[in-house]
Amino acid sequence: MPITFACATSHAPGITAWADAAPAPQKDRIYGAFERLRRELDASATDTLIVLTSEHWTNFFLDHVGAFCIGRAERYSGPVEPWLQIARQEIKGDPALAAELLEACYDNGVEPSFAYELEFDHGTMLPLHFLMPRMERPVVPVFFNTLAAPQPSAGRALALGRIVGEVARRSPRRIGFVATGGLSHDPGERNHGIIDTDFDHRFMAAMADGNCAALGAYQRSEFAAAGAGAFELLSWIALAGALDGRKGEVIAYEAVKPWATGVGLMTFAHGLAA
Amino acid sequence: MSLYALQKLIRDVNRKPSCREAFFQSAETFAAGYDLAAPERDALLKRDVGTLYAMGVHGLLLRPFTLLHKMPEPDYLKAIRGD
Numbered sequence: 001m002p003i004t005f006a007c008a009t010s011h012a013p014g015i016t017a018w019a020d021a022a023p024a025p026q027k028d029r030i031y032g033a034f035e036r037l038r039r040e041l042d043a044s045a046t047d048t049l050i051v052l053t054s055e056h057w058t059n060f061f062l063d064h065v066g067a068f069c070i071g072r073a074e075r076y077s078g079p080v081e082p083w084l085q086i087a088r089q090e091i092k093g094d095p096a097l098a099a100e101l102l103e104a105c106y107d108n109g110v111e112p113s114f115a116y117e118l119e120f121d122h123g124t125m126l127p128l129h130f131l132m133p134r135m136e137r138p139v140v141p142v143f144f145n146t147l148a149a150p151q152p153s154a155g156r157a158l159a160l161g162r163i164v165g166e167v168a169r170r171s172p173r174r175i176g177f178v179a180t181g182g183l184s185h186d187p188g189e190r191n192h193g194i195i196d197t198d199f200d201h202r203f204m205a206a207m208a209d210g211n212c213a214a215l216g217a218y219q220r221s222e223f224a225a226a227g228a229g230a231f232e233l234l235s236w237i238a239l240a241g242a243l244d245g246r247k248g249e250v251i252a253y254e255a256v257k258p259w260a261t262g263v264g265l266m267t268f269a270h271g272l273a274a
Numbered sequence: 275m276s277l278y279a280l281q282k283l284i285r286d287v288n289r290k291p292s293c294r295e296a297f298f299q300s301a302e303t304f305a306a307g308y309d310l311a312a313p314e315r316d317a318l319l320k321r322d323v324g325t326l327y328a329m330g331v332h333g334l335l336l337r338p339f340t341l342l343h344k345m346p347e348p349d350y351l352k353a354i355r356g357d
Contacts, residue, residue: 056334061285062278080289147334188333190355192347228333 003168005044005176006243006268007037008207008236010183011053011126014259016085021258033252033265034130040269041131046176048094049132049139050101050164050242051124052235054146054181058121067152068112068160070105071141072098078120086129091120094138097167097175101140104167110160112142123232127180142238146181146231154218157234161241168242179239181232183253183262189228195255199226200262204253207236207266210245229261243268276309277330280318283308284331288338323353 019027058080060069073093079086098114105112120128124141142164145151152160168175183203184196199222206214215237223230248268255262283305286293297304305315317325321343327336333354340350351357 057285057289057332062281147332186333188335188337192333192351 001169001171001174003165003177003243004046004174005041005049006239006246006248007040007131007177008179008239008248008264008266008268009034009037009127010261010263010265011123011180012185012256012259012261012263013081013084013122013126014256014261015126015263016129017081017083017122018258019085022256026254026256029252030254030256030263030265036251037265037267038131038133040267041176044176044269045174046137047174048097049137049176049178050097050168051128051139051141052144052161052177052179052238053124053141054144054232054235055123056121057147059115059118060143060145062148065145065148066113067145067156068110069143070098070102070112070114071118071143072102072114073116073118076118076120076139076141079125080119080121084122084125086122086125089135091128091135092138094140097171097173098140100167100171101142101164104163105160108163110156110163112160118143123180127178131178142235144232144234144238146229146234149220151220151223151231152234153220154234154237155216157237158212158216158241161238162244164238165242165244177239177242179235181235182230183233183264184226185229185261186227187229187260191227193257193260194227195257195260195262196226197255197262199230200253200255200264203233203236204250204264204266207240208248208250210240210243210247212240212245215240239268276311276314279309280314280326280329281331281335283310283318284335284339287342288335294342323350324356327354
């Protein structure tokens, strides 16, 4: 079955936690774009979502850092942040699909770690809150180490994405993808509040073109220059790999100063499975 | 220096309610349970955010830690930028 749904979104916590700090026109365009993605997801009759995501020292610490981690839990909970303005809730997992992803990865030269117990922070909960407010579909989270150097390379994220995309395509089930993180931002760091709109537009243009060669060639130094949070775009690159060059559309981009983030939302719904 | 132990302490305070309570009861006693170098312990106990950042504490550990201390964002940024 072809992939039934795919999108990429930022997950800046200010989007919900201090939503009205943003200028109303910016907030409205971003909320409108999330609403469009929610409608596309509902119309796609997707059974289960693979969420390509990152976290913020919630589950993982320096006692054990892996490049990628696939969740194989029966259920997850989140958000861990009581201040996010999103109610804490349970989200169903899909351990059978997680096992398929892991086996495919290990058979094809990429060896993610895996976990039977994970909590979600804003990085995963914020997009799910907008896209699937009733949390009616199971999810398989795929976490990328975006915090502790060395982060996985863009080429490696692309390779992982290609493998999980192939699993989704050969599944009889209706599988969708959400990639989340970025764009330029430097949370808690020296350049907090600085947004590199040139970087953001260049990156989204490559995503819109499905230009896997350009995306896989991004260097750690380029992400670092756009702020520590730009490493989260590894998940977007994995999505490009999963979609194998499919073109996408930027449906919103705003450099939101009060959220200290270049906030982008893209859809890849055009031409996906009916 | 033992940046790992310092970051571990801060992460424990951020993430574990029992650690948070113990830290705010007595930071000195709580810190004794971690293998900190003297300058690290000193910076921690003084809540010297600029020094903690310069020592290499990750921003996504340090900023939540300062939020527990109700430190406003402009003050935090001023401290880590050394303004």
